[in-house]
Structure formats: structure tokens, C-alpha cells
Amino acid sequence: xxxxxxxxxxxxxxxxxxxxxxxxxxxxxxxxxxxxxxxxxxxxxxxxxxxxxxxxxxxxxxxxxxxxxxxxxxxxxxxxxxxxxxxxxxxxxxxxxxxxxxxxxxxxxxxxxxxxxxxxxxxxxxxxxxxxxxxxxxxxxxxxxxxxxxxxxxxxxxxxxxxxxxxxxxxxxxxxxxxxxxxxxxxxxxxxxxxxxxxxxxxxxxxxxxxxxxxxxxxxxxxxxxxxxxxxxxxxxxxxxxxxxxxxxxxxxxxxxxxxxxxxxxxxxxxxxxxxxxxxxxxxxxxxxxxxxxxxxxxxxxxxxxxxxxxxxxxxxxxxxxxxxxxxxxxxxxxxxxxxxxxxxxxxxxxxxxxxxxxxxxxxxxxxxxxxxxxxxxxxxxxxxxxxxxxxxxxxxxxxxxxxxxxxxxxxxxxxxxxxxxxxxxxxxxxxxxxxxxxxxxxxxxxxxxxxxxxxxxxxxxxxxxxxxxxxxxxxxxx
Amino acid sequence: xxxxxxxxxxxxxxxxxxxxxxxxxxxxxxxxxxxxxxxxxxxxxxxxxxxxxxxxxxxxxxxxxxxxxxxxxxxxxxxxxxxxxxxxxxxxxxxxxxxxxxxxxxxxxxxxxxxxxxxxxxxxxxxxxxxxxxxxxxxxxxxxxxxxxxxxxxxxxxxxxxxxxxxxxxxxxxxxxxxxxxxxxxxxxxxxxxxxxxxxxxxxxxxxxxxxxxxxxxxxxxxxxxxxxxxxxxxxxxxxxxxxxxxxxxxxxxxxxxxxxxxxxxxxxxxxxxxxxxxxxxxxxxxxxxxxxxxxxxxxxxxxxxxxxxxxxxxxxxxxxxxxxxxxxxxxxxxxxxxxxxxxxxxxxxxxxxxxxxxxxxxxxxxxxxxxxxxxxxxxxxxxxxxxxxxxxxxxxxxxxxxxxxxxxxxxxxxxxxxxxxxxxxxxxxxxxxxxxxxxxxxxxxxxxxxxxxxxxxxxxxxxxxxxxxxxxxxxxxx
Numbered sequence: 001x002x003x004x005x006x007x008x009x010x011x012x013x014x015x016x017x018x019x020x021x022x023x024x025x026x027x028x029x030x031x032x033x034x035x036x037x038x039x040x041x042x043x044x045x046x047x048x049x050x051x052x053x054x055x056x057x058x059x060x061x062x063x064x065x066x067x068x069x070x071x072x073x074x075x076x077x078x079x080x081x082x083x084x085x086x087x088x089x090x091x092x093x094x095x096x097x098x099x100x101x102x103x104x105x106x107x108x109x110x111x112x113x114x115x116x117x118x119x120x121x122x123x124x125x126x127x128x129x130x131x132x133x134x135x136x137x138x139x140x141x142x143x144x145x146x147x148x149x150x151x152x153x154x155x156x157x158x159x160x161x162x163x164x165x166x167x168x169x170x171x172x173x174x175x176x177x178x179x180x181x182x183x184x185x186x187x188x189x190x191x192x193x194x195x196x197x198x199x200x201x202x203x204x205x206x207x208x209x210x211x212x213x214x215x216x217x218x219x220x221x222x223x224x225x226x227x228x229x230x231x232x233x234x235x236x237x238x239x240x241x242x243x244x245x246x247x248x249x250x251x252x253x254x255x256x257x258x259x260x261x262x263x264x265x266x267x268x269x270x271x272x273x274x275x276x277x278x279x280x281x282x283x284x285x286x287x288x289x290x291x292x293x294x295x296x297x298x299x300x301x302x303x304x305x306x307x308x309x310x311x312x313x314x315x316x317x318x319x320x321x322x323x324x325x326x327x328x329x330x331x332x333x334x335x336x337x338x339x340x341x342x343x344x345x346x347x348x349x350x351x352x353x354x355x356x357x358x359x360x361x362x363x364x365x366x367x368x369x370x371x372x373x374x375x376x377x378x379x380x381x382x383x384x385x386x387x388x389x390x391x392x393x394x395x396x397x398x399x400x401x402x403x404x405x406x407x408x409x410x411x412x413x414x415x416x417x418x419x420x421x422x423x424x425x426x427x428x429x430x431x432x433x434x435x436x437x438x439x440x441x442x443x444x445x446x447x448x449x450x451x452x453x454x455x456x457x458x459x460x461x462x463x464x465x466x467x468x469x470x471x472x473x474x475x476x477x478x479x
Numbered sequence: 480x481x482x483x484x485x486x487x488x489x490x491x492x493x494x495x496x497x498x499x500x501x502x503x504x505x506x507x508x509x510x511x512x513x514x515x516x517x518x519x520x521x522x523x524x525x526x527x528x529x530x531x532x533x534x535x536x537x538x539x540x541x542x543x544x545x546x547x548x549x550x551x552x553x554x555x556x557x558x559x560x561x562x563x564x565x566x567x568x569x570x571x572x573x574x575x576x577x578x579x580x581x582x583x584x585x586x587x588x589x590x591x592x593x594x595x596x597x598x599x600x601x602x603x604x605x606x607x608x609x610x611x612x613x614x615x616x617x618x619x620x621x622x623x624x625x626x627x628x629x630x631x632x633x634x635x636x637x638x639x640x641x642x643x644x645x646x647x648x649x650x651x652x653x654x655x656x657x658x659x660x661x662x663x664x665x666x667x668x669x670x671x672x673x674x675x676x677x678x679x680x681x682x683x684x685x686x687x688x689x690x691x692x693x694x695x696x697x698x699x700x701x702x703x704x705x706x707x708x709x710x711x712x713x714x715x716x717x718x719x720x721x722x723x724x725x726x727x728x729x730x731x732x733x734x735x736x737x738x739x740x741x742x743x744x745x746x747x748x749x750x751x752x753x754x755x756x757x758x759x760x761x762x763x764x765x766x767x768x769x770x771x772x773x774x775x776x777x778x779x780x781x782x783x784x785x786x787x788x789x790x791x792x793x794x795x796x797x798x799x800x801x802x803x804x805x806x807x808x809x810x811x812x813x814x815x816x817x818x819x820x821x822x823x824x825x826x827x828x829x830x831x832x833x834x835x836x837x838x839x840x841x842x843x844x845x846x847x848x849x850x851x852x853x854x855x856x857x858x859x860x861x862x863x864x865x866x867x868x869x870x871x872x873x874x875x876x877x878x879x880x881x882x883x884x885x886x887x888x889x890x891x892x893x894x895x896x897x898x899x900x901x902x903x904x905x906x907x908x909x910x911x912x913x914x915x916x917x918x919x920x921x922x923x924x925x926x927x928x929x930x931x932x933x934x935x936x937x938x939x940x941x942x943x944x945x946x947x948x949x950x951x952x953x954x955x956x957x958x
Contacts, residue, residue, distance in 0.1 A: 032549035042544040065521040070511035
């Protein structure tokens, strides 16, 4: 490898530069040969694989079945749902040729697969007995974004997209909400990321959806990152795509649909929620390597290798463990483990061994803990949980302390300028929303779910707006 | 679902029609909206997911690290390796537009990723200390084939592609062979498919490779299916793409490379190796559902649900188990389990329960076995292994009995016409190979690895060829 331990710009100095420095290191990514694309290297792809495994387990309990649908969407199929087309058209990578031959019809690389699932569902459902039908796929999608940023916004990204059909609109609405709270719990439990759960305003909802739910996370610079969405599609696709079922009265009816997804943006969210000036810190439950064992001065003390092996055998049944037995310096080994964000490392060296001890070093606090070699397994189990809890608490405290309810538009502008999450009564009009964005850089993140309402007939925060509202909305600058 | 229990054409009557009938049933696939593409439905995608899991475990032990590289290859990058381009050019799906805008450069959807990995490796390797570098990715690739057939040859398919760099050509050659025998063992142990391992002739090798190894399986109609390949690329890519490392003498040298892959063709191989006139039979170790529990007349006897639950709880810790508690008829439930190829089903009904028994039905032999309900777990464990062994033995016996060594070209033609695998001394000349294919429909499958050689200076089997040869080659009609 190229020397990986390059200098990382301190995040206090330049957050954007810090982020770029972090992602270029730690075996996380490389730029792809097409602008706006990246290579997911082993350390980032490893996190994604664990996210897949854990989400698959959760999905299975909800009756989700995994499938794989084609990459390409013929133009005629895409053009049936108007709002959907308008939302995606400018970003569609389009296949027009094979070899030297021109194709008769344009083929779009999927930006999302609603219309492909619609085409499949159309021929898969007969009666209410076949419903609900709950499919999911893991794949890559393409959206030709103008401005890109590794993991956060790339022209090709990886995701899962769930698509369901229901016989009953209430059941479908409920499933939409179930999935968004599933994501919120997943981010808390596995990624140590707290989020605000809520509904998107009409202006921010998914092109083609009736309503969109979102989880919004706060990055270390105070900006928001949309970390997962769940859409209630109603019959918006099932009508133009003619997805019908026979209901209990033996009448043909269009199905009610949902779709929901999380993407490799989550890797960016992990970095910007937990990372520090030494690089990424990976939450233990999704870390490809949970524990690094560093052999120190093994050439001088044969017991080092012996104890390292013994610890590896003990831990590797339960944890993902790696051994660094190279002849690099102690400092290099430690930095290498740190820059890759491995949550815990165990230093096995002659001095500690003389006391029958090894040293554990936490990646989050950098605290060093000398323990008896017989206590390793017990201590590692405890520390990995502690690290998770500590990462979550720090992120939660930041989210809570940097989310404020404002009284007027001046205060709104002031807090947005300081990168706060701002809660304010808002009319949810698209024009007001666009003008606020122009004036402050903030967009609406969501109408939060678990929050008291302002009461009826409160004035909208936007100063030029006369509309009364009964809703609080969260605003922030966002990735 | 549409009624799935459609009639399947007997395989003895029309093998091709039988195959089409099988794949359209059993929740295996649907045709995609673009010609030549398919949807992998839960039962086929489920097999693929288990293949992924099991191969990942095996790969990890060989030091493989998973990554994900971009879908698109810019034209300038693709055009550096001449043989590779010529092999793939006519089949390349090409992105020329985004939205309404024309791109400056054509972008090809990857038909394979040698050149993308080359571009990554170029910037990832400094010295011999960084080698070997062993990467793998799971993704979809696209090759615009003229004739397509579900799973066997589709314009988009799923696969894994491993790519490695080595400092030493011998080590790289050895790794190439290691991977092909890894695949052979995997097919035997997990898919119950025996194969012939060997080397491709120059005419059949991968475009860009120095040598290609293959595993060749025999389908129930006697035709061959190439089930996995491993290529020694030598420096064919590392030279044009300038992938260098500093060797132990501190001199810059080009790396030695390999690549290797298996695809969703394996799903077709499973069907055509084990399937019967009731549909697919899935080998137990890769079956998404290993055991179906059918509740029979549960409305008449409350004990049915109780025992079904008890069996489910016992088995589901160790096996992938599904319960059919629907109110469908006994016959429908049984056929439904059979057409989906579930290796074993347990029928829980009042009559058996009166004797404290349940009935186990094997999908391979259709044998019914009444057993005491206390013996279920033990018997299921044994039977699933038996089913695997039985499927493998039947396939192995077919492969052995239908592979013949021929003495002259007349016998060659006769045996090929009967869909045998034919072993013959062959000069390995490309022209002779093409003419044999024109005359008989057979292509060379491989120069087999574990087979006695004919001795030096034997005549080539092709009657118009005067060349002497010391090699046996396997010929067959192939998918």
C-alpha cells in the first residue's frame, strides 16, 4: 500500500478538508475512473457487508424476501409515472448503443427501481391472498449528480430498496412508518447514531410518493444528513402500471405500495458522526475488525507470539479480530490501527508480559488500560459495549444541545448560520421553503414525529408569510 | 401469486422446453422488461445468497478482501489491452447520454472488471511487501449476447470476480490453480455437482489471459456447462496499465495477476443437474428452505399445530425451515413444496399423529418415511446429508458413464451426436477446433488435469490434421 498514515487536517480547522483526508485514508476509498464515482475499499465495503447482514436479519423477521431486478429500464416503462420521471430525468445515465449499433429504445440505468418492481408486481399478484408482498433488493443505482463527495453523494452508490404491495391503505401506511422506525433503531443500535424521525414536507418528498418519512442525523459540523427514507406510494404507481388484485368482494382493485431504503451514505454518516483528527472511528457492532492485536518486539521475546496467539484464539470465536505481526514500529502499528478506526487494540509486548499483563487501547477515548491476560475476553466484551455507548451518548448530546426552538426569523437565521438544527412553526409551503433556503442555506429536514405541536394558528416562521400553521418543522443546512 | 403449479414438459420429451417450464415456476425467475434480462425471484436469489455466504467464508481463509468498484468503464481506460477489447467490444452496453446531454466520452457498462481493478491496483501498490493483494467483488455485469436463456446466458448476470496481484509469476500461477480447485470442491460439497477440471485451449481462453482454467459440468442432457473459470493473466494487464512494484532488489517490476469467477449460471447448472419432471431439486446445503413443514387438516385436529410448532422450534435453530399453515389442499401443499425444490418436507397430519408419528418426504426420491416425532431432528440431519450424497452420486455416475475416450473421428462424431463428453488426442490448433465445431457442434471444454496422457506423438483426432500431439482434450456440445 501507499504509505497510509498521511496527515489529516484537524476538523476544527476545515471540516470539509478533514472529511476528504479521512476518506482517502484508512483503506476506505479511492476515486473511480469516471468523475463522481468511487471504489469502496475493504474497510468501507466491510462495514457495508455487516450492515447488509444485520439488516437482512431484521428484514427477515418482517417477512421481507430478497430479489434482484435488472439494471436497465426501457424508456417506455419509465415514462408512465409523470412526477417520478420529472424528478429523475435530468440525472439518468442512458444506454443508447451496444458495440457499434444504435439501440431502438433508450435504456436508463436505474436511479431507483419503483417502475421495475411495478412491472414485476403486475404479473405476480392475483388476489388479496397474495398480499402483502414484501420484496427487497441490494444493488447499485446511478444518479448523475453535479456535485459529488465520497460516500455522501456519488453518481453510483450502493443501497437496499424495499418495495411492498398491500391490499389495504392503512396497512401500507403503517408499514411505511414501521420501516422508518426500524431504520432509526438500527442506526442507534448498530451505528451509534441518534436521529430525528419525521415526515418530509411536500417540497422535499420523494418524486412519486404520497408521503415520505425520514431519519435525520446531525454531523459533527452541525449539518444534517438524511440517513434513510420510507415512502407511502399509495396507488401512484399501481394505477399507471396496472398492478391489481381481487379484493374480498371479488372486485379488481389497485394495490397500495411502499418503498424504503438506506444507502452507502451511512458510511459518510459514521465518519462525520464519530470520526476525530486521527481518522474514522467505526462503531464496534459494524466494524470489520473489532479488535487489533499488535505484537510488539516479538523478535526479542518469544512469549509475545505465544500470548498473541492465545488471545486471538480466545477472542476470534466471538469477535472479528486481526493480528499485526509485521516488523513495523510500535508507533506505525498503533497509528495504522487508529486511522482504520478499529474500536479496540490490544498491545502485547514484553514489558506488560513480565507482569502477566497486556495493554488495551480504546479508539474513542485513546485511554490505555493494562489488564491481566486472563481478563482479556471479559474486558473486551465490556469495552466494546462501552465504546458503542460512549459514541452514541456523545452524538446524542450533540444533537440535543444543538437543536433549538426559535421564536422569530432573526433568531432562525442566527442559529442556522451557526449550523444548529432549528425547530420552528412553518406553513410547509414550497415557495416559502425555497426562499428560506436562498436566504439562509437551510432546508426543511422533517416534520418531527415525537415533538409537541405549537398549537393551532401560530404564525409561520418565514417573515414574509402570513399563513397560520399548527406544525413545527426542523430546518438545517444539509449534506 | 399466479397459480404456480403449471404443467412441466417431461425432460425426456423436450429438454429445452422442460428447462423453460422449470425456471418459470417455483418462484425462480421472471423475464425483465429489457430483452435478455431476468428478475431473480426469492427462490433463485435465495440460493445465490447462500452461495455468496459460503464462498465468502472460503475466500476469507485464502486472504480475500471484498471491495466494490464502479459499474462504468471510460472508453480510454478500456482501450489499453488489445485482446481484451476485441473479445468484448461487440457486446458492450454503452452510455452516451445523461438526461438530454451527450457525454464527451463513451462509458461502457462493465462486462468484467479487469481494467477497473488495473486502474485501482496501479495506485495501491508500492513494494513487494504489499503483495499478494487479493480482492474480490460481488456485482452484476453486462454482455449483450444474441441468444439468451434464463440463468445460463443473460445480458445482465450476477457473479463474483476475484482479482489478484503477485510479485512472483509462480505464486500467481499457483493461485490460479488453487482457485479453480476451490471452485471444483465447492461445487461438489455445496451444489452436489461433479466437474472435470482442466485448462482451456488457446482458442477458448479468456480474452486477455495467458491461460484459463475451467470446471466443466455435465447437464442431464449430456451437454457441458462451464461452471467457473480462473485465469492467469501474467503481465498482460500490468504492463499496459503500468501496475508496478519495487522488488527485493529495489527495482520496479510489473505485477503478475490472476482473475477468477463464478456466476448465476450455477443456478442453471443446479436445475439441469438435479431437476426432474416436477421441477428444480435444490441441493440441501444451498437450499433457501431446507425443510417444509406442512400442516394437514389442522382445523380437525388441534394437535397438528402444536406438533408443527414443536418441530419448527427444534429444527429452526439448525436448519432453514418454513411452515405451510394455509388452508390449501394436501395435494397443493405437497406440489408447491416440490416445484420449489425444497429437499425435504414433513407432513404433520392427524392420522400419523395418532401413532405419534409424522411423515417425511424426500424431494429427490419422493420416498415417504413415517417416523416417531421424537426422532425428527436426528432423521432430518441424516436425510439432508443423504439427499446431498444421492444427488452427487447420480450426477457423478452420469458424468463418468457418459464420458468416453474415442479412437477415431467417426467414433468422435457418433458420440458427440449422442451428447457424450468425448476425450480425444487433439493438436489444440484453433483452425481445427473451429472446423470440428462446424462439423459436429462440439467445442473443446478443457485439457483435463487428472488424466493420463496419450504419450508422445499420437495423431490428432481431427481427420484433416497431420499434427502429432501429446494431449488429451475433452470435447462436448455446450451451453
